[in-house]
Amino acid sequence: MSVLCKNGCGFYGSEKFNSYCSKCFNEVRPAEVNKEATPEATAEPETSETPSKSNRCKMCHKKLGLTGISCRCGDVFCSTHRYEKEHNCDFDYKASERDQIKKNNPSVQADKLNKC
Numbered sequence: 001m002s003v004l005c006k007n008g009c010g011f012y013g014s015e016k017f018n019s020y021c022s023k024c025f026n027e028v029r030p031a032e033v034n035k036e037a038t039p040e041a042t043a044e045p046e047t048s049e050t051p052s053k054s055n056r057c058k059m060c061h062k063k064l065g066l067t068g069i070s071c072r073c074g075d076v077f078c079s080t081h082r083y084e085k086e087h088n089c090d091f092d093y094k095a096s097e098r099d100q101i102k103k104n105n106p107s108v109q110a111d112k113l114n115k116c
Contacts, residue, residue: 006018060078071089
């Protein structure tokens with residue numbers, strides 16, 4: 001059964017377009033979406049943004065491209081400032097290595113012998 005468009009344009013409407021023709025449906029749909037949309041509904045949930053890695057050396061601000069060297073402190077440096085002494089690195093290498101050794105080499109203790 002053919003039904004004329006709700007908008008009265010003279011074309012036939014369809015049930016999948018809520019009794020509008022395809023042209024009127026595309027015109028009416030954005031207006032309906034804007035009426036239904038509320039600020040709470042359109043607001044995106046807060047996500048923790050990870051800072052994007054810079055493509056410049058933190059010390060001299062030289063543009064690095066693909067040649068940037070990342071340090072354990074989390075920054076990117078050029079070939080001149082890649083060493084920890086050159087950029088005053090605040091990462092504690094000794095503590096990190098100690099923790100890694102503790103994790104990889106658990107302490108080994110002999111079983112106690114019970115003397116009878």
